Amino acid sequence: MTQGTPSSPAPKHRTGNQPDTQVDTMNRRGFTKRLAKMFGAVFGAIFGLPAVATLADPVLGGGASKWVDAGTLAELAPGAVKRFKYPVQAGWETREEAGFLMRAETGDEVVAFSARCTHAGCKVRFKDDEFHCPCHGGVFSRNGDPIAGPPTVPLVRFETRLDQDHIKVKA
Amino acid sequence: MSAYEDGAACRRHGLVAPARVDRWPNFGLLALMVAAGGLLSGVFLSFHYAPTMEAARTSVLHLQERVTGGAWLRGLHHWAGNFAIVLAALHGLRLFWHGGFKKPRRALWVIGCLIFLVIVGFAYTGYLLTGDERAYAGLGIMQAVAGSTPVVGEAAARAALGGDAISSATLTRLYAVHTMVLPIILVLLLGLFAYFWRCLGPARHHADTTDEVVPLTDYALRRDLIAGLAILAALVFFAWKFPPAIGPQADPIGPGAPDAQPEWFLLWVNELLHMDSLASIPNATFVLAGLVPGLLVALGIGLPLLFRNPERAPGKRKPELILAAVILLGIGILGARAAARAPATDAETTTETSGGETGNGPGDNSGSGADSDAETLNAAASTILRKFKCASCHVIDNAEDGGDSGPMLWRFGNKDGIPKFGDLYTRAYFRAKVGDPEKFWPDTGMVYAKRAGPMTPEKLATLERWFFDGAPTPKSGDD
Known part of the structure; x- marks a missing residue:
């Protein structure tokens, strides 16, 4: 993959996403897929854990008699x-x-x-x-x-x- | 027009994107991501919220302080909403810079503006739901602004409140808008957005005049995912370090909050309302809080019709850029002025306290050693009371603010029958209760205070001395 240097002057865009070889494309796809899965897991954990905890709270607590x-x-x-x-x-x-x-x-x-x-x-x-x-x-x-x-x-x-x-x- | 822009490429290859992209992630996608988080957390928040004047604040406080994971859930929801506004605004600014609102993306721009309004609508209705004094002040402004509308003002105010006063009906309808109406509108708008977006793909860099396209799946997705992870990390950090506050219980007949600023994205409007020089405008409330923001919204939505010049390079669009810069700068300055005003109240309180500590407070009894001891005690006690947020639930010593879910703690009582603190409680009771509230009474609401840290024996002794033997605090805050 070819990339412009970060400091290159205008126009400020790189030429990306143009595969040099078939292998390169496959590696990149694999990496993106793993990244997408990881993102999904992190997102799910961040919002899912408190959600489950708050739902479970009234179930697990309570029942105390005095x-x-x-x-x-x-x-x-x-x-x-x-x-x-x-x-x-x-x-x-x-x-x-x-x-x-x-x-x-x-x-x-x-x-x-x-x-x-x-x-x-x-x-x-x-x-x-x-x-x-x-x-x-x-x-x-x-x-x-x-x-x-x-x-x-x-x-x-x-x-x-x-x-x-x-x-x-x-x- | 390129094949990419007229959609021909889409019909040939499926979803496509420009082959050349700049170095920024797609803020629109990131905004969508945090909005999804806000929606998801909101579903579970709704399990713990009661939209009534009596229960709103209590239910929020209960969730935040006593339900496992509740503080996280509320913090993430709060910050997801704020992040969505910022990211959507960045997305809009970037599109504006690259001329992305022009043909053939005009419909997308308009829909995007409406989505932005919905996102702000979420944050606005959300902050009014908490049932504390700040939300009550916000509801009052809503009532006044709606009521100031020419001709239909009274009807508009009643429609906003669900009656003639801020009530549980008001909270219920705001809750309905927040959790039912806005999500439905958002989903419809996103569907419409996707429909128009499908053959256009992401906007091009203003300097990109080529026709090159790549399949959309390749489009900078890694960068967006990595940026997405960073945003999630920031969200967690903010939810952890800056949990959304909740103030004293709203009391319609009480003195009100000493300082009630709206959410940050409304500060600029609040600043307009604050300016004495503008108050002489006929129907200033409507003009400043209704007409001005309304015109700006109309201007934003109407941008593609106002500037039909197909040129996308910023250098060749000076009038557009100058107009945008003036408006954004104005909003920024107004917001900054309001923000600079907000913490001043805290600073005043601090000055008061430190004045007391050095023994030359503004009271009329500085001088003798005994009085300065009393002032030191007052200052020390007020620091502790603030630290443990006692005033969230108690009205302490005739204070102007304070919650009412705990008993009033008036050290000297009053002639209207509020008993003296020392008549109500013994020292032993005080030490046992305040020293370890949960041990004393497992169901106590005072676990809320535990967040501030341990109640050390020194602090307990200071409080005991102040409550039972202390001198009155000189009245100095109001002048």
Whole structure:
């Protein structure tokens, strides 16, 4: 390949791309091809890696549960069921979700349920001493056991403990 | 006209290029490459952005500070946009120099100008999306300029904002333009460009009057690939060393940002708006920020019709070159003046601080040893507060600026019921929280401050002393 010297005066262009021999052309093509592949790889890595990392971030993080205060025992009569709220960190927000507290007929034992139906994830409502799912007619007993409709798995229970008079739920 | 230029060569050989090329890479191709990077990174950025007044800044900050790879993604996107403007402008300048806008490339020139406008449109709508005070100021200017349009001003302003005020509707429509409308227009224009380009190939050097062509695959591709790698390296360097900033949360009823400059490519318009001598022009806002840029755009697009002389050698095109030089020089001078003004605000702040350190600040209490101690403390604390960017989330001590995602930290409270800092927090709480925010409260937003480096015991002690025992900072910044 012939090239003008960089300092050659006007007209400022070189005569390039004019193959001297067949072999020369093939070498050059091979080099250009490798260069193109390398460029593609670098470009892909620079933009692809952060893209994959940011997509993976919410998948890999999260899932942490912590103890939250769900009110006092005094507010929950023996045998009663009531809703409680717990915070969930999601993206740039802290959202609130709800669950149910159920106090045993006798004693201090408190059970905490997730409000999500174990069949297809809808929010269950507490009515007539049972949990009813509005989506597919699932019914759970006040203990969270499936008693009618499609659900076969009990409502998910959260760990609970009593801190003096306060009900703590690990949600 | 040569066989190359009338497309005959294309019909004979497939895609061709001039056999003789100069030593520069093809800036248009490079611009296309970084634009592709901008588009690609933008797709993934959109997974993490909420176009509402409440959430925009928080979502950007979350991505940048807490999502793995988020800062890289945003930095690359930001700089890809800026690089695309520069490379496309260089491409245009080079074509202009070689007379590449003349017959038979007139359609290509016009389409290229429209592509350039779209690229600038991306950067413009992009910088207005961040939900901080600077973006809010930019939106205000957009509202004012649209509103200043004769006859249809009110309608134009409402169309731009999606209502009567800057709101989430504004951000949503700008986001729609940025991520839907502009990409679609860009792809259509690039398709049109490719259609016209197909038989013309890359523009010729102005001195190249030969008819020689080579297959396009040979055309300087190695040089463009190597230049492309260099550009990618520069992109990574800029994204790493100069991450795009995000300021305090926009507060429509707050005092606003002390200094809100637009993106660099708008500085020259901002400078026109800044000049007192031009303010007396009737409807100056419209004339300076609407009419002048609009006429320049029209002039750029209409260049092939304005200068029909087929001569391509620069030496024989003096009127064209002089006109271009005057316009570019004017824009350059205006931009440089605006840029020189921008950092002055920082310098003032620094002077204030160093004045405090030497004990002769502008306050009325310089002199006695105790007061100068207080001023030293004020200065030291303000340096730390700045370093850790506390004001991004907190309004500190009645400051004019500050974010509102953290609690207000007013050392002396106020009569409207904001409690004193010492009434809200104990020293032990302060040391535990500020000393190691993440350990104290794993979900704290204060991890954002961690970027500034470790909170050393000395710094912590200084801050504690300032928050609990410090004297008021003399008011000196506003005059």
